[in-house]
Amino acid sequence: MARSRILVVDDERMIRWSIQQALSRDGHSVSTVETGEEALAQATDEMPDLVFLDITLPGIDGIEVLRRLKALDPSSTVVMVTATDDLKTAVEAMRIGAYDYVSKPFDLDRLRVIAQNALDRHELRQEVEFHRKESVKRYGFHRIIGPSGKLKEVVEIARKVARSEAATVMLQGESGTGKDLIAQAIHYESARATRPFIPINCTALPEELLESELMGHEKGAFTDAKTAKKGLFEVADGGTVFLDEIGDMKPGLQAKLLRFIENKTFRRVGGHRDIQVDVRIIAATNKNLEDLVKSGAFREDLYFRLNVIPIRIPPLRERPEDILPLMDHFLSEFSREFKRPVFELDPEARSGMAAYSWPGNVRELKNLIERTLILGMEGSFASLGPSGTNLSDHSKEITPGEKEHRTNHLAGSGERDPVAGLSAGGFSGAGPAFQLPASGVILEKVEEDFIRQALEATQGNQTRAAEKLGLTRDALRYRMKKFGMI
Numbered sequence: 430m431a432r433s434r435i436l437v438v439d440d441e442r443m444i445r446w447s448i449q450q451a452l453s454r455d456g457h458s459v460s461t462v463e464t465g466e467e468a469l470a471q472a473t474d475e476m477p478d479l480v481f482l483d484i485t486l487p488g489i490d491g492i493e494v495l496r497r498l499k500a501l502d503p504s505s506t507v508v509m510v511t512a513t514d515d516l517k518t519a520v521e522a523m524r525i526g527a528y529d530y531v532s533k534p535f536d537l538d539r540l541r542v543i544a545q546n547a548l549d550r551h552e553l554r555q556e557v558e559f560h561r562k563e564s565v566k567r568y569g570f571h572r573i574i575g576p577s578g579k580l581k582e583v584v585e586i587a588r589k590v591a592r593s594e595a596a597t598v599m600l601q602g603e604s605g606t607g608k609d610l611i612a613q614a615i616h617y618e619s620a621r622a623t624r625p626f627i628p629i630n631c632t633a634l635p636e637e638l639l640e641s642e643l644m645g646h647e648k649g650a651f652t653d654a655k656t657a658k659k660g661l662f663e664v665a666d667g668g669t670v671f672l673d674e675i676g677d678m679k680p681g682l683q684a685k686l687l688r689f690i691e692n693k694t695f696r697r698v699g700g701h702r703d704i705q706v707d708v709r710i711i712a713a714t715n716k717n718l719e720d721l722v723k724s725g726a727f728r729e730d731l732y733f734r735l736n737v738i739p740i741r742i743p744p745l746r747e748r749p750e751d752i753l754p755l756m757d758h759f760l761s762e763f764s765r766e767f768k769r770p771v772f773e774l775d776p777e778a779r780s781g782m783a784a785y786s787w788p789g790n791v792r793e794l795k796n797l798i799e800r801t802l803i804l805g806m807e808g809s810f811a812s813l814g815p816s817g818t819n820l821s822d823h824s825k826e827i828t829p830g831e832k833e834h835r836t837n838h839l840a841g842s843g844e845r846d847p848v849a850g851l852s853a854g855g856f857s858g859a860g861p862a863f864q865l866p867a868s869g870v871i872l873e874k875v876e877e878d879f880i881r882q883a884l885e886a887t888q889g890n891q892t893r894a895a896e897k898l899g900l901t902r903d904a905l906r907y908r909m910k911k912f913g914m915i
């Protein structure tokens with residue numbers, strides 16, 4: 430381990446000397462100064478790992494020095510050195526953020542233990558801070574792309590929520606609009622960031638399982654409960670629980686969630702004692718909760734409790750200014766990931782993208798770009814070529830499935846296929862993969878039929894079915910939802 434840097438600030442020469450001797454022997458690098466002014470000058474150059482700070486100093490006193498050190502770096506670690514009769518000041522110092530204090534005359538062995546504990550904690554804090562910064566890089570608000578006023582407004586509210594103590598947040602928006610993204614950003618840019626972020630999908634589990642998942646259970650609560658188990662609310666204490674698809678939560682559990690939000694307490698399944706935790710709940714839904722309240726499927730009181738800070742994320746078609754910036758963002762992101770040169774799209778392709786309605790929202794746009802780059806990379810799909818590139822060479826390699834998929838992409842919308850714009854005429858020369866019957870077809874039906882067939886052929890394996898259809902699993906699930914299959 431690197432030697433820790435310790436600074437001793439005391440006007441008494443003997444004290445400086447004895448601390449320096451004791452801690453140097455433990456392998457630390459110890460420097461000493463006589464005044465607060467000198468200490469601050471040193472700390473401004475580089476903050477030591479640990480400061481021993483005398484309270485009574487000739488110039489600015491120890492308490493003021495402590496304040497300024499904390500202002501320089503809130504994570505600085507300071508141990509106060511006090512006269513025995515100065516306990517009140519020592520307590521005040523702790524309140525300001527000192528780690529501990531030692532009273533004069535002190536036992537050097539005790540001082541060494543205090544120093545080691547302080548350094549251990551300092552190191553731990555540095556690590557936590559490092560991870561926090563990494564999480565912000567990975568999950569922070571900067572990931573949310575979109576110059577439109579509507580999205581900016583959403584992000585602004587979400588940022589305020591992140592900074593606030595607000596306990597509940599409600600995200601409403603169609604599938605693929607970025608609810609997960611915003612929930613993560615709120616958590617990782619909040620004071621809760623070093624505690625867990627726990628997403629749970631309320632649709633995925635039957636009611637009883639979801640309850641025991643969230644609230645835990647006591648030993649013997651049900652047949653399989655061989656030992657007691659903490660629920661996610663307990664695990665997430667101090668952090669955030671993200672309740673996705675809240676509209677699917679069953680009434681029995683809704684009542685328990687309401688009680689939890691109102692009292693911050695809950696009981697494990699089979700338990701009799703109230704457990705208190707501090708978690709922020711971010712609920713999300715792509716359904717219209719007001720409608721569910723009207724139809725009686727969702728408790729009105731819970732709705733009001735959750736809806737204290739509602740954030741509605743508009744679908745992409747309501748903020749078309751975001752389409753091209755998002756597209757450029759994903760193009761460069763995936764190009765980097767797949768180690769390909771970044772492509773420029775020709776103006777015609779761009780206007781096709783901008784005019785499309787994106788029923789699957791940002792997810793659909795992202796998947797389209799990813800798919801196009803992947804398939805283009807394999808040479809089996811007209812790639813997102815730089816404008817003017819002749820891509821028709823690839824067209825003969827296109828399989829009927831891909832062609833069908835491309836047709837299907839348009840099915841629901843009746844609009845111009847943005848993929849056709851992307852591929853810049855890549856199909857010219859290839860004959861029709863499927864012959865349109867003279868009587869015509871209902872494209873939606875064709876799409877639905879193919880999805881059913883792909884699922885049958887793969888025994889319901891969505892990943893493999895998606896592969897068969899040239900879709901990502903998300904894109905398949907989106908379509909399955911659209912056709913009411915899930």
Ligand SMILES: Nc1ncnc2c1ncn2[C@@H]1O[C@H](COP(=O)(O)OP(=O)(O)OP(=O)(O)O)[C@@H](O)[C@H]1O
Pocket residue numbers: 572573574575602603604605606607608609610611714715755791792795
């Ligand atoms: N504004 C945005 N900027 C960058 N990426 C975005 C944006 N909005 C969404 N995405 C990306 O689109 C995809 C879908 O977003 P996300 O999973 O957050 O949607 P969702 O609203 O939770 O959808 P669902 O209701 O289906 O769960 C993700 O990969 C996400 O990173």
Ligand SMILES: [Mg+2]
Pocket residue numbers: 608609673
């Ligand atoms: Mg989601």
